[in-house]
Amino acid sequence: MHLTNYTKEFKYNWKLAAPVMLGMLGHTFVSFVDNIMVGQLGTAELAAVSLGNSFMFIAMSLGIGFSTAITPLIAEADSAKDFAKGKSSFKHGLFLCTVLGVLLFLMVFFAKPLMYLMKQPIEVVELAIPYLNFVAFSLIPLIIFQGFKQFSDGLSMTRSPMYATLLANIINIILNYLLIFGKFGFPEMGIVGAAYGTLVSRIVMVWYLWFLLKSKEKSKAFVTNIKFFVLNKVMLKKIINLGAPSAMQMFFEVAIFTAAIWLSGLLGKNPQAANQIALNLSSMTFMVAMGLSVASMIRVGNQKGLENYSELRRIAFSIFLLGIILATCFAIMFFVFNETLPKLYVDFDDAENLIDNTEVVGIASKLLIAAAFYQISDSIQVLVLGALRGLQDVKIPTIITFISYWLVGFPISWFLGKQDAYGSFGIWLGLLAGLTTAAILLYIRFNYLTKKLILSNKITDK
Template identity: 55%
Template sequence: MQAYFKEFPKNLSIAFPVMLGQLGHVLVGFVDNVMIGKLGPAPLAAVSLGNSVVFFALFLGIGFSFAITPLVAEADGEEDYVKGRQVFQHGLLMCGLLGILLFGLLLAVKPILYHIDQPTEVVNLAIPYLNIIALSMIPMMFFQGFKQFADGLSLTKYAMYATIIANLINVLFNYLLIYGIWIFPRLELEGAAIGTLISRVFMLIFLFYILKRRPKLKPFFVLMKKSLQKNIFKRLFGLGFPTALQMLFEGGIFTATVLLAGTLGTNAQAANQIGLNLVSMTFMIAVGLGVTATIRVGNQKGKRDFVNLRRLAQSIFVQVFLIMSVFAVGYIMLKSFLPTLYIDDVEVVQIASQLLIIAAIFQLSDGLQVAILGALRGMQDVKIPTLICFVAYWLIGFPISYFLGKEEHFSSMGIWFGLLAGLTTSAILLFFRFEYLSKKNITQVV
């Protein structure tokens, strides 16, 4: 354990900016939900429904962009800067094209919302919100390309700066446009979406500007003399597609809870949204350490030092477990208070407080599985983990959510029992995968 503890400060130094950046995204969602919650349960449920569709697109796009980080980290470990530049520029082009594709996809799926047993008033409110959020996918994906490149070089603080400032801009425009303050019109949900769009355009411009001005990064911004190379796109796709599926499988089951909660009524859906927003905040702490695992493991893979690779990864697993244990206790102690930050409706608060008890338990497995996935991604092992995610979430977790989430069984709590089962199964199976693969690499080198 002492060998693990001494790595904690360095792990946190890499992870902290990622945590703050990711937490910033969720805090904006928190502010959005608090502001919109003042409009009533139906608008809050509409944001939940609209975001459930957007999250599918985000999981797909961000999953592909994650392929950039381990390849850049490996090139950095090998001190091969030409390779790093090629990965960056091909990856950025891939992200831009994905942003345009996802924008069109979100517009195409809107009519489906009317046919999935959701309250009509909620769907009618969600459609205009979704139109604007879909457009924001284009700057968001370009931003992801720059962010994952910087993360691969362990320069995690610049994306954090961009995110924090952009989030402040988002909060300001949300306040002005949701309620119609000063000279601005009262646009309610559409105002929240416009605030998000403005903040994402700013994020992209800011991160591009700050990275391009760094002297050490200038070689990466010199356009390649060679034409686009099929083998680099193939490597990016080979890592990105399974990673995108992993995120879709996990994110999809959380999105499914929104739809399942919608079948129980507006109050259940609003409570579900509160629970998801709260757990996503603490989950982002684990995401930061998962990115750290990808970076540090990727560096050691480039150096072919598999003994240190295993030790560093395990130190991150222990660190995540300890941190998430603290959050679990916090959720149990504050389960009745936290939902009141969002809404005053007594029934919604009661349902949300019950969900937080289950959330406290699955904090541990959720944190561990994202950290282990990050380590496996750093080892460029993505196919078997993708299969594990599918089995855990959709063959085990979702059926439990579906059957126990009926009104005659456990209702909203039953839906979250499925989340608990899926996340725990995923964490256990992924841990066995890491143990097998890391020991195998050490044996092969010896």
């Protein structure tokens, strides 16, 4: 097949994915701003935010992963023009996201004592606990927001969540500046100020997205007059059956990156701070792939609703190709600027912490080399996962992600990440191995499924 059959889809794919990317980058940008502002306080504070957020990432992965079940159901109902099915999918999805948000908050809140058992630097733990109290509560508005966002994405209205996330970012930056450093008469709260900023910005984010959706003709009837507690067991079961495996897929991936934070904590506060810098930078490029993954889920979901499997496969491959091109660009960027980018996070004018800061930047620059290598693997695995979710195929991909990250990736991180082996760089070699395994196995699964669907369609047509 000619290359233009794929490249001609780039413009529409980008139009659909770009607002999602900006919205996703917005979530990461909250963390980026927190890290840069907190990094001015010292490496212990930066490591504390890293440790606190490691608990948050696990909880967020379960919530965000679960909410992705809403998008393919809405996309399928939208292409079939079935309003009743679409509203039911949204209402039940939003109800489950709200319940999950509360449960995840309680889980993180009561898990704080685990920090003392994880052999992390004690000064880091004591800074992380008060920070986590407020950030944990922000999980409730965040997961409710995800319910609205995934619904909006399913209707191909990807701009509204982007606007809500951008507003949240502006509020977060302003509150961080005022509360971390105590400007304009506000109390100087250090990293707890960053937690307040995150909480307030996420509450505003939910309200503003609901307001935008209520104002649009296409979505107004869905998000108003919701009989929240009138529930259908069959629909609840359908969303749980789709959402639970999706949550586990994201959990297995995020958990190995969280394990990298904890493993680097065993090496000391400076390796942990360096790990946080490299992780924050690479997670920003990952959000671009995540945006394309949502576009993949929407477009595959639409074609599934139309039962046009040849077109589904062509569109999916066009998204995979665009993702690989962008990932290659990011890989080159990390190679070229591996020594420059980490310097954004620390203050070299701080004479007291100059030795620590220099060590952190040195370690982080090496980790960015590993991050450059895994850009393509990371992009492919998340794009193919999006396409498989669009097909509502979630159980086998869940097994694949577990095998890739925990039977392949984690043991390598554990053995190569010790002080007497490769240290922090060894931890990231494990991440690279896990992501590459996932990319290969998930692609094999997608290739097999789509060929099978096309073949069965041809037999039916005959």
